[in-house]
Amino acid sequence: MKSCEVNFDGLVGPTHNYGGLSYGNVASQSNSQQSSNPKEAALQGLAKMKALMEMGFVQGVLAPQERPDVAALRNLGFAGTDAQVIEQAAKQAMPLLVASCSASSMWVANAATVSPSADTADGRVHFTAANLNCKYHRSIEHPTTSRVLGAMFADQQHFAHHAALPAVAQFGDEGAANHTRFCCDYGEAGVEFFVFGRSAFDTRYPSPQKYPARQTLEASQAVARLHGLSEDGVVFGQQNPAVIDAGVFHNDVIAVGNGEVLFYHEDAFLDTEQMLAQLQGKLGQLGGNFQSICVPRSQVGVEDAVRSYLFNSQLLTRPDGTMLLIVPEECRNNERVWQYLQGLTASGGLIREVNVFDLKQSMQNGGGPACLRLRVALNETELAAVNPGVIMTPPLYDTLTQWVDKHYRDSLRETDLADPQLLLECRTALDELTQILKLGSVYPFQIN
Template identity: 60%
Template structure:
């Protein structure tokens, strides 16, 4: 067994962070549609979280924002002329298409890819599959740059393989790590990978939500497992409860989170709770590990409170002591049911012995909590050395990025501002200045 650590790659919030309400099924996103956003504050809140966790000894890195607006997408749907012409025509004809092209949603890197560590993969390398995110237009165009960024950071083919996204068809709807977890005795030992899906494309009789779309398919999860060369004995596929999808649980990470041998989950998370736990126990037995479930009952925290507070969209982190900390958003303290539950969670004999909360309100108002903001990548010491070091969070990098944000980011962005050519120029200038800070020249390809 190799020594390994879990790196959290948080999304660096982009300068076009705005509230367009593009994500049907995401209650918070829809609730704040067309309100003014604060890109500067959003980026600084995210950076403060990264810095604080790095200072506590957790392995912390970042994924850069993507170029916005996406000119390729706008021109592909018929808007032509100069850049200013494209913006004006898009805003006049379809403001929602312009908002899709400007979306800063790559900040939620839990959706960037699914990751399998080398201890699990068939060829002993870390595998990434970029998510196609084809359920939502504003996210479906992320996959190209996501794969490009991952290949720039994890460039050593001896250690890493980055797969392109699955075919962008309904049958292979893939939302990345937001519907994927890993359990086991340690990050360096072989573990069990849990894929949670919302619907089955080729089984019309399978249960499905009625109000909101199920974004992840079983077929996509199975395809990713094949690409990564996972052992079927250590791979579990579980159906998400369709009733909770209809209550705003658009991804599994809104209602469950796993780390090590712990599964922290809501009673209604899975369509077959008992069957899912039994499958996990059976698979974990093959790696000599035992499941430690932490179940939250519906009568203690109703689903609507879990969604409103993003209790389960938290980070469950292993500390140097071996105990676990739960990283939560401030909103958990403000929800009466969740606050009561958390008051009794930490104590003698508890799996979780510390709560760490952050102000991520700018992200939360757009429907993304602590877990949405990070992609988990377990790396051996050798793999950690082989990846690009310029994205690893340090005090120096933090200071440089804060200065960069304060130079290039607006403190207020209204929906109408997306039609302003100056905003597009500001976004381009910001990312042009970012690439050398991260040591990633040529990261962006406009065409």
């Protein structure tokens, strides 16, 4: 049965703003308080989706969340009408209002961890929503994320959904941003690679000293158990604490994998040789030929990797088996990174082409091409069971661009978040979006 990997990109929400909320994310912090352009951000994301669709890749859409999250503010003691809650938060605790307005759900690589049916004990595709408990503004996402994923992958015969792990530091889970799968074919059993930043209980593993390690070993192990993965099909690797302290807050900022290939920076991991040997051995037992492409620090330093988001790219397999790398414009603007990429494609190796996209609005908030997509490997039967309303087509692209033009603002600053009209604009837009994507009632304002 034919299988494929579908990229479900997060649609940027109407409240996209630069709140500087993500400690450890250099881009997020350095662009704090700048004026954002939600409309441009959404259109840039849609342009990437359209381009991949036109290249022949199956492309999907994942809806944004309702913001500001008035219910979250009520849970923190603000009361009255929705407008009064927003007004009180703006006067008494502006940082909480900014957090409740974050459009960070656009980076759906953090939405969940996904295991395809070829790997799981019950032969279904498994989803575990990420608790994202390291950052308050993201920790409030998973209830809506679960409802949206449930509406997209509703057929229980083919799809299984798990609630987020306990929202405590010991089980910090950041989803697919720290998870990669290697396989010969998307429909065949593969090796799932979980990358963690620290262990909550085992002191043998070192931790970063400056920035928090957001993914724990214990969280990764729990997800593997929930998904029914076999020991032979799993490898756990630790991210280098030094690169976390250099601004590599997720593994997908320093490595990306697809098919049988891992593209990574020399300083990405601890015990790299042992880890690569495990991946090679376990994939080899499945008939695969694991291959790795190491980017040496002498050619691209960690600082350049973080500034350009070289590794926060999409590594895609073309029909002829060669690889295509989707990178942000910042890679072309970095002389050392661009020189490396030119040499990489000229070498005749696995990665033959690099495509550049303008994702400046997302990049300034700390998210590149890989942050914007959740990968789901599906066979033909499973793909047919996906809610068809979320699969990108030329008519859907046209409809969504018109929807963005109709509902999104051209400019948004922190002071604008106190405008109660913004909440009404967001709800109106999302109510229409659920009809476009055929999601049903997934937002709190539609349910309550």
